[in-house]
Amino acid sequence: MRHKNFIYNNLVGIRLLYRMFPKSIILYSVLQMLHGVSWVLQVMSVQYFFDGISENGGDVLSLVVKILLLGAACAFAQTMNGVANCYGQILNRKVIKETNKVLFRTIDRKDAIAFEYAEELDRINKAVRGSEGVFWVSTTILDILFFYAFYFVVMSWYLFSLAPVLSISTVIIFIPNVITRLLHMISFEHLENEAAPVRRKMDYYGDCVIGKEYYKETRLWGCGSYFFDRYNQMLKKLNGLHFRMQLRKERVNFCIHVLTVAAYGAIIAMLVYYVLAGIISVGAFAAVFAALREFYGFMDEVISERLAIAIENMAMVKNYLAFIGEDPGEQEQIALPEKFEIRLEDVSFAYPQSGTEGEKFVLSDINLRIPWGQTVALVGENGSGKSTLCHIIAGLYSPTKGTVSYEGVQKGAGRIVRGISAVFQKFCRYSMSLGENIRISDAAGDKSADRLNRICDDVGVDPGWAGGMDGMLGREFGGTELSGGQWQRIAIARGIYRNNSLLILDEPTAAIDALEEKYLYEEFGRLSRNCTSIIVTHRLASAQIADRILVIKEGRIVQDGSHDELIAAEGEYKTMYELQRQWYQ
Numbered sequence: 001m002r003h004k005n006f007i008y009n010n011l012v013g014i015r016l017l018y019r020m021f022p023k024s025i026i027l028y029s030v031l032q033m034l035h036g037v038s039w040v041l042q043v044m045s046v047q048y049f050f051d052g053i054s055e056n057g058g059d060v061l062s063l064v065v066k067i068l069l070l071g072a073a074c075a076f077a078q079t080m081n082g083v084a085n086c087y088g089q090i091l092n093r094k095v096i097k098e099t100n101k102v103l104f105r106t107i108d109r110k111d112a113i114a115f116e117y118a119e120e121l122d123r124i125n126k127a128v129r130g131s132e133g134v135f136w137v138s139t140t141i142l143d144i145l146f147f148y149a150f151y152f153v154v155m156s157w158y159l160f161s162l163a164p165v166l167s168i169s170t171v172i173i174f175i176p177n178v179i180t181r182l183l184h185m186i187s188f189e190h191l192e193n194e195a196a197p198v199r200r201k202m203d204y205y206g207d208c209v210i211g212k213e214y215y216k217e218t219r220l221w222g223c224g225s226y227f228f229d230r231y232n233q234m235l236k237k238l239n240g241l242h243f244r245m246q247l248r249k250e251r252v253n254f255c256i257h258v259l260t261v262a263a264y265g266a267i268i269a270m271l272v273y274y275v276l277a278g279i280i281s282v283g284a285f286a287a288v289f290a291a292l293r294e295f296y297g298f299m300d301e302v303i304s305e306r307l308a309i310a311i312e313n314m315a316m317v318k319n320y321l322a323f324i325g326e327d328p329g330e331q332e333q334i335a336l337p338e339k340f341e342i343r344l345e346d347v348s349f350a351y352p353q354s355g356t357e358g359e360k361f362v363l364s365d366i367n368l369r370i371p372w373g374q375t376v377a378l379v380g381e382n383g384s385g386k387s388t389l390c391h392i393i394a395g396l397y398s399p400t401k402g403t404v405s406y407e408g409v410q411k412g413a414g415r416i417v418r419g420i421s422a423v424f425q426k427f428c429r430y431s432m433s434l435g436e437n438i439r440i441s442d443a444a445g446d447k448s449a450d451r452l453n454r455i456c457d458d459v460g461v462d463p464g465w466a467g468g469m470d471g472m473l474g475r476e477f478g479g480t481e482l483s484g485g486q487w488q489r490i491a492i493a494r495g496i497y498r499n500n501s502l503l504i505l506d507e508p509t510a511a512i513d514a515l516e517e518k519y520l521y522e523e524f525g526r527l528s529r530n531c532t533s534i535i536v537t538h539r540l541a542s543a544q545i546a547d548r549i550l551v552i553k554e555g556r557i558v559q560d561g562s563h564d565e566l567i568a569a570e571g572e573y574k575t576m577y578e579l580q581r582q583w584y585q
Contacts, residue, residue, distance in 0.1 A: 009318050010310075013138025016321070020098045024091050028139070032146040035084040038077040039298075040154045043291040045073035051283030084147075088139075095135040099320070103131050106324045112396040117352045122196045123323060130320030133313045140310040148302045155295055162280050162288065166267060195241050202234035264296055336419045338501060340407035342370040342393060342532065347402035349388055361400070362388045363555045370532060372501070377535045377546035379573065385555040386536045387425070390506045393534065394422050421500035425507040427491035431474035434466040437490050441498035452497070458523055459493045461486075492520070506536045521545050540577045549573065 018025050052066040107124060114120045160167035208214045208227040268289070275285040347366040363385045370376055370393075378386045391397045392404060395411050404411040421441065430437050435452060438461075439445075449469075456463065463469050465486055472479030473490075482490075495503060505524065521535070521542045535546060543549050544563045551559035551566070551573045559571050566573040 007141070009314060009321060010138055010141045012321050013134055013317060014142065016099075017095060017135065017138055021091070021094060024094070025142075028087060028091055029142050029146045031080070031084045031087055032143055033150055035080040036147040036150040036154075038073075038080040039151055039294060040158070042073045042077045043155070043158065043287050045070045046290050047281075047283040047287035049283070050286040051281055053283075092135045096132055099131045099134045102324050103127060103320065111398065112391070113352075113398070118197070122200060123319065125200050126196045126316060126319040127323035130313075130316035130318070130323075133317050134320060137310045137313050137317045140306055143306060144302060148298060148306075151298060152295075155291065159288065162284055163270070163274055166270060166288070195238055198234055198238045198241070202231055202238060205231035205234060264292065267292060336406050336409065336501060339372040340409075340501060340532075341372055342368070342502070343403075343405045344368040344393070344399075345403050345405075347392065347399040347404060349392060349397065350400045351388075361555060363392070363399075366402070366557060368550075368557065370534075372532055373530075374548060375533045375535070375546045377537060377543035377549045378552055379537065379540060379543055379549060379576065380552035384552040386552050387506050389552065390422065390424075390504050390534060390536060394420050394502075394504055419499070419501045420504070421495045421498040421502070422504035422506065423491050423495035427488070427494075429474060429487050431472070431476035431479060433470050433472055434461075434463060434490070435469035437473060438493045438497050441494045445497075445499055455493050455497050459489050459496065459520065460523075461489050461493050489520075492524075496524075500531055502532045502534070504534045504536075507538065540573070540580055 014025070049066045049070045052062065110120075156167045205227050209224050209231065271280070271285055271288055274280045275282060280288075344366050347363060347368075348361050349363040350361045366389065378389065380386055388397070392399055395404070398404075398411065430440065432440070438452060438455070439447060452469065453463075455461075463471075465471075465482055466473055466480050473482060475481050492505070495505070521537075522545065524533070524535075524545075535543065537543055547562065549559075549561065549563060549566055550557050551571070553572055559566055559569070559573050561569070567577060
């Protein structure tokens with residue numbers, strides 16, 4: 001079944017490439033066929049040349065013609081070799097661009113919750129690795145059919161016409177070599193499945209040592225050697241997997257090469273016998289002798305290189321093809337009215353828990369109604385479920401149980417909610433210009449400088465930080481590095497820049513002091529008058545700007561009301577407020 005899977009996946013890959021570049025794939029196949037023809041013509045021209053010399057009665061013109069024909073055949077063979085290989089390289093670059101485009105589009109259409117699954121991250125890792133090998137692996141059958149098979153068939157017919165035993169011996173050697181290579185597929189498919197999680201861990205530990213996100217703490221704690229040891233452990237494990245496979249592969253290769261050399265010697269011995277016995281001409285002997293090197297070179301190339309590499313990499317390409325085959329297509333865009341009410345009914349949510357039984361709910365039985373234009377603050381202890389609730393309201397996650405609707409329109413898996421903007425605690429720091437860092441949230445919107453400058457003024461972003469709106473930020477590409485508080489203001493400007501009817505701020509002010517935060521939230525209250533807004537904060541003094549405060553504890557809403565109402569009642573909010581007030585007395 002493995003060889004069937006190999007052929008099937010090759011055909012799937014060819015169909016994918018044909019859909020991408022139909023004319024280019026047809027031209028590639030024609031060039032490969034002409035490439036095969038050129039080598040056969042070269043062999044025949046060699047026989048014609050030497051037979052002409054042995055039979056030449058002093059006719060110089062005839063000899064010159066034969067020399068020119070031989071030169072033309074050799075030139076044609078070398079030209080087609082260069083043209084076919086060059087066009088293959090060019091087409092490969094075009095295919096990589098398109099396969100990556102398909103891969104990125106498929107990943108982009110995944111639900112956000114998919115990135116919480118380790119298994120899904122492994123599949124993405126394997127698909128990314130497989131993307132670059134699609135062309136060379138998937139065109140293996142095309143190369144075998146239009147170049148190698150054509151060449152071998154015609155050459156076998158040519159050898160058969162000289163002496164049947166010559167042709168039969170090449171077939172006897174060729175078949176077991178192909179079968180042996182096909183058996184490698186089982187090992188390398190298992191290797192890729194084993195290697196993907198190990199490779200991902202190794203890359204992660206490497207990032208912990210040299211990654212920009214980690215290096216400060218790694219240096220501070222002096223734990224670089226710890227992560228380096230973990231990296232080496234994963235590298236050793238990965239190398240061990242590859243070593244076992246390569247050792248098995250080279251053992252088989254050694255046997256194949258011994259068989260090939262023995263066959264090569266036997267055929268040369270037969271040729272010498274046939275020419276001495278007068279069974280074949282001197283020209284045929286010279287042609288076959290010269291062609292044997294190319295013949296077995298091509299045989300070794302198709303088996304030891306093209307077929308072997310294709311089989312080894314088919315596991316990765318198979319993962320890529322399976323991954324993009326699950327593309328659900330364009331996700332439905334939920335078009336919301338300008339003003340809408342948010343409803344959560346019996347909503348519960350559980351993150352994936354690998355290796356555990358049952359589901360551990362982060363949110364349980366949430367029933368919530370948020371009228372349009374209301375400002376809601378979410379408060380509670382760390383891990384209470386505030387950020388998860390924001391992700392569900394924003395439409396990033398679909399609830400495990402229950403429903404989320406916007407003015408009667410339900411959010412479900414595969415449906416994207418438009419008109420929502422959010423600034424999360426772990427916001428992105430894009431290595432782009434200051435203007436691009438803000439405009440990226442609404443690329444299709446109004447790009448006027450007045451709008452951009454007005455929003456920057458509102459949230460306290462100074463273009464002078466980067467030397468102007470076109471100044472590059474981040475040291476990744478030689479730009480200006482900003483402080484954490486400056487980056488946070490840019491992230492908030494990005495969230496406000498987007499045209500939205502719902503704006504979520506999920507603790508984006510952690511790097512801003514209390515006075516700056518108070519000023520920023522007051523500005524935010526002014527800017528969010530024409531939309532619904534949700535604020536997540538640990539500083540309860542900042543929550544007072546909200547029309548309504550929700551207290552979240554252990555995944556449930558335990559209190560709901562205004563600041564004054566919650567202070568007047570005995571409960572979680574009052575306890576937290578009194579504790580925080582003590583720090584400022």
